[in-house]
Amino acid sequence: QRGILAGFPCVDFEAECYDGSYHSVDSSDIAFKLAGSTAFKNVAGKCRPVILEPIIEVTVTTPDNYVGDIMSDMNQRRGKVLGMEPSGGRTTVKALVPEAELYKYSTSLRAITQGRAHHSRNFSGYESVPEHEVPRVIAASKEASEAS
16 A cells, blocks of 8 residues: 555556465465565565656746746746747746646746736646655655654
8 A cells, every 4th residue: 555665656566476376275365465565565675666746737828028937937846848829919838847846836926927827737647756856755755644
């Protein structure tokens, strides 16, 4: 139930069993689950696990004079700008941004653009957390589990 790095569930894990035995008295559903769990723990340290984070596609429509500030803010949030579409004094900026970086984004956007921009969000998928961010994620996960 608990993952290797920060206690998050493990997904997309595959294993092949090459050998095993069955005994009518000692073999049970629980015994096989325990054997699988033990095998997983034994190999977990030998693999290269990653932590995945949800990525959100953010679309911001803003007056043209705020585009530079929006782009700068997206970069500070580890965002990847996909493109810009200018149209009649306004520009629509599309970017992929980790969900964790969007905390209080509406408030930030209002402050940056004096309330003249609006945005929408759509789930895009998952990506690996960058290596330099992993210790922070693990520490936050430990704090959360200790608090509960």
